Amino acid sequence: MRIALFLTCVNDLLYPDTGKAVVRLLERLGHEVDFPESQTCCGQMHANSGYRAEAVPLVRGFVDTFDRYDAVVAPSGSCVAMVRESYPRLVPAAAGVATRTYELSELLVDVLGVTDVGAVFPHRVTYHPTCHGLRMLRLGDKPLRLLRAVEGLDLVPLPGAEECCGFGGTFAMKNADVSTAMLADKCTAICDTGAEVIAAADNSCLAHIGGGLSRRGAPVRVMHYAEILGGES
């Protein structure tokens, strides 16, 4: 299967290792991965902040870039939710590609039928199911099934996992105090698990959580779960 990687702008600039891990993982599973270089940003920040007119050209750009692929995969629950849930309302021509755009765990579990990707990661890990993956894409336990199959990985439950970390895109800036209060509770819950690694399906949420953990000097590493599944062997 020829799969296009929609990396997302946040990952391109700040977290290229997540993209490299997705490529490594899919190639290891025997698939061809393409990275069309005309991709930029999905426009979620614009659309969710009240700048629909500014988001529409980005939606069109996404359709032009990805419409020719059988499947598009993105290591971001939030950006995939934007494409699948909001694109068809913004640009009707996006309806087709929207249904063929998958978050990584959806592609692996639902489309490719894989749960054991042959990864090894001998660490204690806890998982934060980010809001859009949980409540818009309904990823359910797909990422957890993938992580449970990783050799050596000790998956510990995160109390209050379904609660938002307080990121919310521009919310983190516009309502910084409330965002910080939410983050404090999330960081405490993570630290209390005793995990070495907090994993999630969204690097933007992880940037928020990681920023909070790093500020309090907590010895917990943040990692996109793709980097666990597609780690260098």
Place this chain on the structure above:
Amino acid sequence: MTLPHGTGHLAGSRPFPAAAHVELGKPQLRANLHKATHTIRNKRARVVEELPDWEQLRLAGSAIKANVMARLPELLVEFEAAATAAGAVVHWARDAAEACEVVTRLVRETGTDEVVKVKSMATQEIELNQALERAGISATETDLAELIVQLADDEPSHILVPAIHYNRSQIRDIFTERMGDAPAGLTDEPRVLAEAARLHLRRKFLSSKVAISGANFAIAETGTLVVLESEGNGRMCLTLPETLISVVGVEKLLPSFSDLEVFLQLLPRSSTGERMNPYTSTWTGVTAGDGPQNVHIVLVDNGRSATLADEVGRQALHCIRCSACLNVCPVYERVGGHAYQSVYPGPIGAILSPQMTGIEANKTLPFASTLCGACYDVCPVRINIPEVLVHLRQAAVDSRRDKPSAERTAMKAMAWVMGDRRRYARALRAARRGTVPLERVLRRRTVRHLPWPMSAWTASRDAPLPAPESFRDWWRRTR
């Protein structure tokens, strides 16, 4: 045609972030809210899980409400005719001031200066107690939590549990200081506090000639009003006085009595986490020799027609005031109801208040959410709150199109950069080049202080710096 907006207690003077900042500085409030919201949230989850047809009930509730909104004018006329035929007098009020005028006049006509009240969001919305007080009429809230808030000279902070921001020792202090007939040596035992309130209220029930209520539902077919409550105080108010005045938002209509079958399942499980509501009172006009002999119904618009005119936003009118969305909202849980500065707090308030008042009076509320979606999941009538929030953010931004804004400039600039792969690739490299010196000095890939506007982030969170090589540069180099 521009429809008139709502007035009354629907907006405050401070932006949400400023009001939230004040509330966040109250540790006791945070602790109370955390405990209370989590208790109700878990209770709700348990009783919802046990119903195999919960999703079908939600769909039915949503469909019935959508039908009501599509036929609201004819249903209102039908309701008026049925209620009038049953002996009630129906009054119409465009806004809060008009509704208060009608109620004040009706109370005055009875010659009394004392009324008892059933907990009602509509009367709080129109600020009826304050209007009555100005007219020399004292109104006593008879719901326990509303009584606590009234005695404390405070404002409710939750739709269903208005005193959620107090714990029991704070309530003991309020009773001791403010309730004239509170027994000496009051403890903070819930049973003792409830008994003190019960005795205090019993005297009011027996002496009041007029009661004022709202209504959870109004049945168009029969002209019936329905009130759900848990303490029996409502039943006392609805049956003992000679005159009963009910203030009802026009969106409360249901087409027929049988529609209650759906809502009497949805509402108790969503609001209090109970399988069945303890006291459900229905009344249809006047029944000779039984209950109030003068029955008035004041139908209030107060911005509801303006809300109904918005295709995306009108679903907010489906709300049955269960407050399940408040109890799961991570923002509400941290700041409580007062930060919203409207009688309708939490996620539903963030979409209802700005529509009723018009976006100008409530510009910051649509942004008081991370769009986490927990509210939509629990809403018994499936109001897509995140969708309406985004829609109202658009309205807020559009309302300021003619004013200069740093945010809009930044958003436009980013959209311009993102709109072209070459500009985008150059921007990625520029971001990297610009932060290399910083990274060399810091010797790590996170930064603790950034200038405005990023300082809002780094005040409490470290920020990541761009990677040494963007993914696309890596892809080009290696493929």
